Amino acid sequence: MANDNTKTRKAILVTPEACIGCRACQVACKSWNQLPAVKTKNNGTYQNPPDLASSAFNIIRYSEIPSKADPVRWLFVSRRCMHCEDAGCMQICPSGALYRTAEGAVAYDRDKCIGCKLCVTACPFDVPRYDADGKITKCHLCFDRIGAAMQPSCVKTCPTGALKFGDRTELIDGAKKDGFKTIYGEKDLSGLGSIYAFKEEPKLYGMKENPTIPSSVVFWHNYLKPLSWIGLGGVVAAAALHYLAIGPHKEKEEEV
Amino acid sequence: MAEMIRKSHVDEILNHWILAGSCILLSITGFAFLFHLDPVASVFGGYNTMKDVHNWLGLAFGLSLLYTMRHYLMDAFEYDADDLLWFKVAGGYLSHKVTVPPMGKYNPGQKLYYLGILGAGIAISASGLAMWLMKDNTTVMLISHLVHNLAFVFFCIAGPVHIYLSTLANPGTVQLMLSGTLPLDDAKKRYPKWIKAVGKM
Secondary structure: OOOOOHHHOEEEEEOHHHOOOOOHHHHHHHHHHOOOOOOOOOOOOOOOOOOOEOOEOOEEEEEEOOOOOOOOOEEEEEEOOOOOOOOHHHHHOOOOOEEEOOOOOEEEOOOOOOOOOHHHHHOOOOOOEEOOOOOEEOOOOOHHHHOOOOOOHHHHHOOOOOEEEEEHHHHHHHHHHOOOOEEEOOOHHHOOOEEEEEOOOHHHHOOOOOOOOOHHHHHHHHHHHHHHHHHHHHHHHHHHHHHHHOOOOOHHHHOO | OOOEEEOOOHHHHHHHHHHHHHHHHHHHHHHHHHHOOHHHHHHOOOHHHHHHHHHHHHHHHHHHHHHHHHHHHHHHOOOOHHHHHHHHOHHHOOOOOOOOOOOOOOOHHHHHHHHHHHHHHHHHHHHHHHHHHOOOOHHHHHHHHHHHHHHHHHHHHHHHHHHHHHOOOOOOOHHHHOOOEEEHHHHHHHOHHHHHHOOOO
């Protein structure tokens, strides 16, 4: 289910270079979505909580990359659902709980979720988490806010402009004009809804190279799914044809 | 009243209907999951309940399938020269002019069909059970999801063939899964080698 009108597609542009790691985005997300804190321990890193969780839709990923020229180098990347155009989670979800909003976000209907966790297996970015009730949770691009012409809460609170929200094409054009050579997610999975502006290699910041949906899921979606009803219809039609053209078994011809 | 002979026993008939009923309901709910058929889900009161129905029916299907081995597995592994000839005339299904060789209790098409259903049935049950109980193992989930759907395609194709051949295509066959008996004279024509083996011909 592709978002037909790419002109209206919204996106979050992350500029890690501008991120100071204040984690106000994490707090704002919790505030808007009424999420509790995650109890964690100090494990010697600035990153906290250590990973996305059912009550942490976004986190600042922290990595320390010291070099001779730059002995103290801390890299911060804001991480959340990528809102892929080719969304593996949406493809595999058996209940239609995951869906695309008019703005291009991948949102979810909690009541429809059956807790099968197939979306976890199909996500190239390890994003979906399950809450204590066994229901999916993840970033939904604040679809309730952006539908009312507001910014996502994380973007609204970001003090440095490391997070920007707007029309996807405008954000990409703007970042390129500002001298960012690499826009991570511009083309991946037919274009991500969370895009990243880098001057260096995205790999340095821990970004996944060539993200893809698992090939078995792609094969299933493209071939097995249609084959199930084509196969069923085909044999029913063949049976009807056989009945009309050749006809049922006649007892007398098989006497011994 | 013509003399009757029993081909299927009560437990076999009962088990077959559990298998058939669960298979059809599992297919309907399976299609509803595949293509997000909201009206079908509504019949079950939503996707959550439909998932529970699908899972537990799957368990009934799997157990019922294992029980069929008692009835068909031995026969399904025995083939003779007539069975080979049966394939050469395609069981007489493509033309009424050919002579179909004498058959035993089951023809080789039925025997191979059974082995196919048994294999695909075990695959779809085991993979379903894995997706039900091992949700947190990504590798198991991905493999199970693929196996489950491959087996489903097999059932979508094999199921209607079986229903057609056992009803419309062979008049009088369906009663074998209702009363379990058929007139001895008919049995002599359809399963001569079986009737000889039980000493009634």
